[in-house]
Amino acid sequence: MNPFQLKNGQLHVESVSLSDIARRFGTPCYVYSRAALEASLDEFQRELVGLDALVCYAVKANSNLAVLNVFARRGAGFDIVSGGELKRAMAAGADPKKIVFSGVGKSADEMALALDIGILCFNVESEAELERLNEVAGQKGKRAPISLRVNPNVDAKTHPYISTGLKENKFGVAYEEAVNLYRRAANLPHIEVEGIDCHIGSQLLDASPFAEALEKVLQLVDEIEAAGIRLRHIDLGGGLGIRYKDEKAPAVQTYLEPLLRALNDRKLKILLEPGRRLVGNAGVLLTRVEYLKPGEVKNFAIVDAAMNDLARPALYDAWHDIVPVAPGGGKHLDWEIVGPICESSDFLGHGRPLCLEAGDLLAVMSAGAYGMAMSSNYNTRPRAAEVMVDGERCHVVRRREVVDELFAAESVLP
Known part of the structure; x- marks a missing residue:
């Protein structure tokens, strides 16, 4: 669903005008739709009913x-990659038995925390991590439930920075080494083998790499079970892409169909780890034009949001649609949408044909994923407020930071 629609000449999220949100809470501001979040999760859960x-x-x-x-609240589990994310998930009401812990660099303290909480599974990504986890679990007098994240060497056909399933990527255990490492895991006294994990990348728009990875992982499952090691679940990760510009993102049904067909006769619990697909198109970054600076070569629209608020364009050269909250008539020019940060990479969009005036509100679309989560305080800029819209109601779910907070933990030398 698209919760962002024009009504009476104003862009709304559900039943609330973005202009009203800007007036009440200021800019820059992240705005999310509860209905869109729930609809995205429902799309996955419908395909998995009865499984x-x-x-x-x-x-x-x-x-x-x-x-x-x-x-x-709707029964989802959580895929975390740090002890901080684990604490966040628990603070938000997560069931620890629905939490999987991924990531290549888990510290001993993070492992101990997850063992104390009693998570569902650790997705182990190296032999060294396996040995450390066995040691930490032994100190706790526990057995750590694990799956090995296997790197199938499959090209996800996505941006190289978000590809994770090739031999040159840092993630996972080499496919050829997996069976031996499973044998090692099965013989460790404080490890309980639970499943197998695979994740090949993010913003996947073609289902064929996913199907190829699945085929290779299932071949490995057969080898592991032939070695006398029982697996209880298979985790195929996430990565299903969304529409930012003109991409044709596959439907969840299309994406999952080869998985469900291939697993039809196997008694394995299915775990999936979608992220961007659940939140990406459920959020926008609301920003206001501060100055217009026409030039001979380029026209610059300087807005109050910047690369510290939304890093994706500077980091990946990512494209986000940028639309006026209250579209008007007049002459369109091609504008560079840039922020006030002192870096030439501080841009939100290049060459956007817009009719603009100083003070106009703009919505940077598809900003619900990797927006606020990757934001920073570069240039000592307070991070944006976050607002959740639920029908006709608005809730501030993170207040805007103030400058004094940014250096409150610092001190000068005596």
Whole structure:
């Protein structure tokens, strides 16, 4: 669903005008639709009805407590990559038995915290991590439930920075080494083998790499079970893409169909870890034009949001649609939409044909994923407010920071 629609000449989210949100809460401001979040999760859960399956939202995409709580209320699990994300998920009402812990660099303290809480599974990504986890679990007098994240060497056909399933990527255990490492895991006294995990990348728009990875993982499952090691679940990760510009993102049904067909006769619980697909198109970044600066070569629209608020354009050269909140008539010019940060990479969009005046409100679309979660205080800029819209109601789910807070933990030398 698209919760952002024009009504009476104004862009609304559900039943609330974005102009009203800007007036009440200021800009820059992230705005999310509860209905869109729920609809995105429902799309996965409908396809999995009647199956032993769990959708684990990838917290890194958007870790706001209100977002996590919306998903927890509807039975979702969570995929975390740090001890901080684990604490966030628990604070938002997560069931620890629905949490999987991914990531290549888990510390001993993070492992101990997850063992104390009693999570569903650790997705182990190296032999060294496996040995450390066995040691930490032994100190706790526990057995750590694990799956090995296997790197199938499959090209996800996505941006190289968000590809994770090739041999040159840092993620996972080499496919050829997986069976031996499973044998090692099965013989460790404080490890309990639970499943197998695979994740090949993010913003996947073609289902064929997913199907190829699945085929390779199932071949491995057969080898592991032939070695006498029982697996209880298979985790195929996430990565299903969304529409930013003119992409044709596959439907959830299309994406999952080869998985469900291939697993039809196997008694394996299914785990999925979508992130961007659940939150990306459920949010926008609301920003106001501060100055217009026409030039001979380029026209610059300087807005109050910047690369510290939304890093994706500077980091990945990512494209986000940018639309006026109150579209008007007049002459359109091609504008560089840039922020006030002192970097030439501080842009939100290049060459956007818009009719603009100083003071206009703009909505940077599809900003619900990897927006606020990747924001920073560069240039000592307070991070934006976050607002959740639920029908006709607005809730501030993160207040805007103030400058004094940014250096409150610092001190000068005596």
